[in-house]
Amino acid sequence: MANMTRRRTVELPDHPDFLWVAEQKPKKSYDVIIIGAGGHGLATAYYLAKNHGITNVAVIEKGWLAGGNMGRNTTIIRSNYLWDESAGIYDHSLKLWENLEEEVGYEMFFSQRGVMTLAHSVSDVRSKQRNFYANHVNAVDSVWLTPEEVKEIAPIVNISEDIRYPVMGATFQPRGGIAKHDWVAWGYAKAAADLGVDIIQNCEVTGFDIVNGKVKGVKTTQGDIAANKVGMVAAGHTSVLANMAGFDVPLQSRPLQALVSPLLEQVLDTVIMSGAVHVYVSQAHKGELVMGAGTDSYNSYAQRGGFHVIEHQLAAACELFPIFERAHLLRTWGGIVDIAPDASPIIGLTPVENLYINSGWGTGGFKATPGSGWVMAATIANGEPDALAKPYALDRFISGHLIDEHGAAGVAH
Amino acid sequence: MLHIPCPYCGPRDETEFHYGSEAHVAYPENSANLTDEEWAKFVFIRSNPKGWMAERWVHSAGCRRWFNVWRNTINHEFGPSYKPFTQQPKSPA
Ligand SMILES: Cc1cc2nc3c(=O)[nH]c(=O)nc-3n(C[C@H](O)[C@H](O)[C@H](O)COP(=O)(O)OP(=O)(O)OC[C@H]3O[C@@H](n4cnc5c(N)ncnc54)[C@H](O)[C@@H]3O)c2cc1C
Ligand SMILES: [Zn+2]
Numbered sequence: 001m002a003n004m005t006r007r008r009t010v011e012l013p014d015h016p017d018f019l020w021v022a023e024q025k026p027k028k029s030y031d032v033i034i035i036g037a038g039g040h041g042l043a044t045a046y047y048l049a050k051n052h053g054i055t056n057v058a059v060i061e062k063g064w065l066a067g068g069n070m071g072r073n074t075t076i077i078r079s080n081y082l083w084d085e086s087a088g089i090y091d092h093s094l095k096l097w098e099n100l101e102e103e104v105g106y107e108m109f110f111s112q113r114g115v116m117t118l119a120h121s122v123s124d125v126r127s128k129q130r131n132f133y134a135n136h137v138n139a140v141d142s143v144w145l146t147p148e149e150v151k152e153i154a155p156i157v158n159i160s161e162d163i164r165y166p167v168m169g170a171t172f173q174p175r176g177g178i179a180k181h182d183w184v185a186w187g188y189a190k191a192a193a194d195l196g197v198d199i200i201q202n203c204e205v206t207g208f209d210i211v212n213g214k215v216k217g218v219k220t221t222q223g224d225i226a227a228n229k230v231g232m233v234a235a236g237h238t239s240v241l242a243n244m245a246g247f248d249v250p251l252q253s254r255p256l257q258a259l260v261s262p263l264l265e266q267v268l269d270t271v272i273m274s275g276a277v278h279v280y281v282s283q284a285h286k287g288e289l290v291m292g293a294g295t296d297s298y299n300s301y302a303q304r305g306g307f308h309v310i311e312h313q314l315a316a317a318c319e320l321f322p323i324f325e326r327a328h329l330l331r332t333w334g335g336i337v338d339i340a341p342d343a344s345p346i347i348g349l350t351p352v353e354n355l356y357i358n359s360g361w362g363t364g365g366f367k368a369t370p371g372s373g374w375v376m377a378a379t380i381a382n383g384e385p386d387a388l389a390k391p392y393a394l395d396r397f398i399s400g401h402l403i404d405e406h407g408a409a410g411v412a413h
Numbered sequence: 414m415l416h417i418p419c420p421y422c423g424p425r426d427e428t429e430f431h432y433g434s435e436a437h438v439a440y441p442e443n444s445a446n447l448t449d450e451e452w453a454k455f456v457f458i459r460s461n462p463k464g465w466m467a468e469r470w471v472h473s474a475g476c477r478r479w480f481n482v483w484r485n486t487i488n489h490e491f492g493p494s495y496k497p498f499t500q501q502p503k504s505p506a
Contacts, residue, residue: 239461250457252434253486297432298415300486301463306414308428341457398453 019186020193026200029226030058032380033218034233035205035241037061038070039181039366040358041233042188042199043373044380046104049195051374052381057197058227060220062204066185069235070366072303072335074258074292076271076280077367078115078176080135080142085391085403086344087138092388093371094175100370106187108179109285115176116150118274118320120165132171143172156267156323163319165277178271178282181366188373208245214353215245231356231380236301236336238359247351249359250397251338255296255305256363259314259332263287267323277316289327291317295337295363304334337362342402347375347392348385356380357394418494421476433469435459436481437501463487465506 032048034041037059048054061067077097079090101108119128135142147159147167159167189199200222207219208230217226232241242249264287273280278294293313296305310332318325340346340360345368347358358376361368371388378386385393391403415427441447441455460466466486471479483492483505492505 237463240463248454248458248460250453250459252459252461253463298468298484299434299461299466300489302487302489306427308414397457398449400449 019190020199022201024198024200026058026060026203026220026222026225027198029217030198031056031227032229032231033057033225033227034059034231035218036068036232036234036237037065037185037189037199037201038068038233038235039066039185039188039369040235040361040372040376041231042066042185042192043369044231044233044358044376045197045199045373046188046192046195047373047377048381049192049197051377054381055196057192058225059192059197059199060203060205060218060225061199061201062221064201065189065199066182069335069337070185070369071182072258072333073181073366074280074282074290075178075181075366076115076176076273076282076292076364077110077179078173078271079367080115080117080131080140080171080173080176081405082131082134083403083405084138086405087135087140089345089371089375089388089392090368091138091140092374093368096370096374097179098175100184101187104187104191106183106190108183108187110177110179111285112175112177113270113282114153114172114174115271115273116145116153116170116172118150118167118272118276119169119171120167120274120276122168124276125168128169128171135171135173141173141175143174145170145172154268154270154272156321157272158320158322165274165316165319167320176271178284180285184369188369205241206244208352208355210245210352213351215355229354229356229380231358231376232350233358233376235359235361235365236338238338238357242350242357245350245352245355249346249357249394250341251346251360252299253301253336253338254298255300255302255334256337257293257296257305257309257332257334259291259293259310260284260330261289261324261327262330264289264327274316274320277320278313279317279320281317281321288330289324295339296334301336302334303336307332339363341397343405344403345372345392346394347372347389348379348394350394354383415489416491417470418482418491419470419472419475419478420480420482420494420496421478422472425472425475429472429474430470431473433471433479436467436469465492465504467501467504
């Protein structure tokens with residue numbers, strides 16, 4: 001097959017416990033506490049230190065580093081959303097990705113192999129073309145592909161007209177791609193720790209110290225810790241934390257599942273998504289097919305979902321990619337994603353002074369890891385929303401300025 | 414797959430049902446006088462508890478009726494299910 005990405009043969013880094021102090025205990029107080037050592041929390045801490053010189057920072061994690069959605073996602077990176085606000089934050093993020101490995105000095109297998117989003121009906125074609133034109137207006141790279149062009153880039157796609165969901169066209173973002181998610185977390189953790197940030201694992205935040213509407217610190221399973229400012233970057237657990245701090249957030253926590261095949265010869269060197277049939281797939285560097293399923297329908301904190309959701313996605317995948325029929329299912333897993341009513345994130349101030357929120361990334365926040373950390377760090381450092389984060393304030397649900405990305409985000413990413 | 418206790422039919426596979434989110438969210442009575450904050454609360458805010466939750470399901474591929482049920486969001490265990498407009502059983506918590 002022409003154009004096949006060569007497997008990169010760099011040395012794999014050792015498991016990087018030594019990169020930060022694994023058994024770090026919390027100090028009595030910090031300038032800033034970040035709750036949650038997922039990608040977004042670690043990136044926030046890194047940019048607080050790097051961009052704003054704030055290094056007396058702790059990232060507090062109830063489990064282990066990147067044990068939440070950061071280590072469970074299907075790693076798709078792109079910035080071709082519909083609205084201007086989305087182009088702002090997601091493309092800023094993509095630009096940061098393009099230089100990230102060099103900046104933090106850590107291999108992340110960031111690979112701009114392109115992301116293709118298939119259209120399967122006349123209305124699907126129309127809405128994807130609208131998206132494609134909107135991307136052009138916002139200078140986000142985007143190409144419209146005919147079914148034949150889809151086949152040229154990805155020969156394993158079935159473009160025959162007589163399948164249940166025929167391929168009628170696709171948008172393609174050449175700058176999109178994938179990265180190795182655990183290494184992204186480790187890279188940020190290492191870079192943040194090098195700048196003086198404490199990373200504290202096995203430490204659950206169980207409450208807040210709030211005096212006269214102002215946060216003074218957090219209560220944890222390792223004791224009380226004082227802080228001038230606190231950032232909640234807790235993905236699926238954001239509602240639980242917000243309730244501890246005395247306010248509500250318009251989020252629902254739902255399971256989202258993914259699966260992998262065993263290691264296979266390279267058959268796919270791009271990323272293919274289909275919102276209509278709930279398929280998104282890429283082939284990781286080692287050779288496993290990585291696929292995401294839809295969200296389960298109900299609220300949950302259990303980090304698992306129903307197998308029928310996996311079956312549903314595999315049925316569609318096998319029709320679109322007949323060669324997959326011979327592959328085995330090696331492993332499935334789930335994460336808990338925080339879904340906002342408009343499928344866009346919630347970033348900024350909260351009703352509690354000096355307590356900041358970064359959440360609602362739902363099924364699609366991995367791609368935004370650098371940009372999310374960047375704007376969250378600026379928001380915390382300045383005490384007011386960063387320009388790119390401003391539209392994502394909690395009060396948009398009162399003003400009605402929703403950023404509806406259901407079409408572009410859908411169930412997929 | 415969940416095994417959901419329909420109060421009309423008994424336990425059935427999850428694939429026969431559709432989810433209806435939090436139960437007992439009533440349309441505001443004084444809707445003409447609501448502030449934007451109050452509308453936001455009614456339209457967008459649903460409780461998202463970690464633990465027992467009263468929620469709605471519709472048995473779409475069965476009796477086609479809506480009902481309420483207690484379910485634990487930590488481990489997916491079901492508590493009692495009950496018909497609309499009947500007394501809500503106490504939380505199993
Ligand atoms: C199966 C799956 C596939 C996905 N695929 C993609 C994809 O292809 N592309 C994409 O862009 N996005 C994808 N996503 C979404 C993406 O993973 C998330 O949006 C993103 O990881 C969320 O940010 P995070 O990394 O900071 O979250 P997390 O890694 O979940 O970090 C939150 C952390 O907060 C901690 N925490 C919670 N409560 C507390 C507390 N009380 N005290 C201390 N710590 C606490 C948690 O333990 C957790 O480690 C996917 C998600 C899933 C589950
Ligand atoms: Zn029934």
